[in-house]
Amino acid sequence: MDKGWAEKIKQVHTLIGKEKTFKEGIEQLIGFRQELFGQITQIVNGYPDEAFWQMPYANADGNHSGTLAWSIWHIFRIEDIVAHTLIANDEQVFFASDHQKRIGSPIITTGNELQGEEIVSFSKKLDVPALYDYAGAVMASTNGLLQGLDHKAAKRKFTDPDKERVAASGCVSADGNAVWLIEYWCGKDILGLIRMPFSRHWVMHIEAMRRIKNKLCKDARKGVDPAAYCGLSCDHCFLAEWCGSCRTKYNTCSYATIFEDRRCPNAACCQDRGLDGCYECPELESCTKGFYEPGNDGANAAKAQAMFIRKYGKKALLKTHDKLHERYDFAKTQEILGQDMHEGLRILEREYNG
Numbered sequence: 001m002d003k004g005w006a007e008k009i010k011q012v013h014t015l016i017g018k019e020k021t022f023k024e025g026i027e028q029l030i031g032f033r034q035e036l037f038g039q040i041t042q043i044v045n046g047y048p049d050e051a052f053w054q055m056p057y058a059n060a061d062g063n064h065s066g067t068l069a070w071s072i073w074h075i076f077r078i079e080d081i082v083a084h085t086l087i088a089n090d091e092q093v094f095f096a097s098d099h100q101k102r103i104g105s106p107i108i109t110t111g112n113e114l115q116g117e118e119i120v121s122f123s124k125k126l127d128v129p130a131l132y133d134y135a136g137a138v139m140a141s142t143n144g145l146l147q148g149l150d151h152k153a154a155k156r157k158f159t160d161p162d163k164e165r166v167a168a169s170g171c172v173s174a175d176g177n178a179v180w181l182i183e184y185w186c187g188k189d190i191l192g193l194i195r196m197p198f199s200r201h202w203v204m205h206i207e208a209m210r211r212i213k214n215k216l217c218k219d220a221r222k223g224v225d226p227a228a229y230c231g232l233s234c235d236h237c238f239l240a241e242w243c244g245s246c247r248t249k250y251n252t253c254s255y256a257t258i259f260e261d262r263r264c265p266n267a268a269c270c271q272d273r274g275l276d277g278c279y280e281c282p283e284l285e286s287c288t289k290g291f292y293e294p295g296n297d298g299a300n301a302a303k304a305q306a307m308f309i310r311k312y313g314k315k316a317l318l319k320t321h322d323k324l325h326e327r328y329d330f331a332k333t334q335e336i337l338g339q340d341m342h343e344g345l346r347i348l349e350r351e352y353n354g
């Protein structure tokens with residue numbers, strides 16, 4: 001588990017375990033859930049439609065063997081069922097606002113019963129933006145439920161009628177891979193449910209989503225020119241886990257995803273002008289588009305790399321990057337190349353010729 005996340009979970013679980021610190025623990029949990037939800041938001045906002053049904057780890061043993069869409073579905077169906085049908089004994093968010101129709105799901109269950117190709121075919125049917133809206137609504141609803149609890153109420157245990165109600169809802173499949181969930185949930189008190197479906201379960205599946213999207217990006221970059229339109233090297237980019245190159249459908253770097261058409265302005269401009277990259281453009285030095293906007297502290301380092309490609313070619317840039325990364329520990333190229341494009345070019349040339 002991500003070390004930072006493991007630490008946060010541990011802290012929340014300790015705090016909610018004591019009456020005195022219960023409320024503080026709940027507030028920390030809500031903040032942590034918001035942070036985790038941010039990962040889902042980034043994926044939903046950035047990735048192409050096909051990413052949500054692809055299964056890059058189909059034969060693996062673990063949560064990452066599913067799809068991105070199934071993972072979102074599963075996290076929030078479980079939370080909705082547990083929060084409303086089991087704990088609050090009221091209507092699930094899913095039914096209250098007709099989310100099933102909007103999402104286009106053929107099922108109302110947690111999805112545990114689906115296997116292999118069934119997960120792919122299920123994922124293809126889902127409207128991802130509608131699924132994301134549902135996930136956000138479930139998170140908000142559960143946050144309200146958590147804030148209304150005190151330590152004493154959180155120690156409530158469940159009874160046979162509670163079990164029967166969950167079973168009768170039809171939201172947990174009778175399949176062997178799913179039906180155990182009812183016993184599992186009902187064997188815990190509310191504190192136990194906060195520890196699993198409302199916190200740890202999120203981390204497990206969001207980590208799986210990160211593995212899936214990392215692999216999709218890696219696969220997308222295979223055989224693709226590693227020189228980005230702006231002059232950076234995708235092979236050496238610190239964003240490579242989130243981005244599958246501006247030359248592919250996985251052009252999911254933060255610059256592309258802030259624009260409505262999800263295209264990096266430098267990539268779009270080069271394509272419109274029929275250029276292989278900004279290094280072929282006579283306006284490079286004075287350009288303020290996209291990644292080169294003056295407010296971006298990486299603009300001049302990227303320009304220095306584009307200028308270097310113009311002079312020495314792409315292979316030379318990649319080789320120089322290898323040398324720089326061997327010698328220095330850095331993430332962003334401006335840490336080494338600075339804020340002046342001409343000086344940045346000189347640094348690259350020194351390294352290349354050295």
Ligand code: SF4
Pocket residue numbers: 228232233234237238239240243244245246247252253254
């Ligand atoms: S952010 Fe740019 S350099 Fe980095 S991987 Fe994406 S396209 Fe390549």
Ligand code: SF4
Pocket residue numbers: 265266269270273275277278281282283284287288289290
């Ligand atoms: S105008 Fe700017 S963004 Fe467009 S190709 Fe030239 S350098 Fe690149």
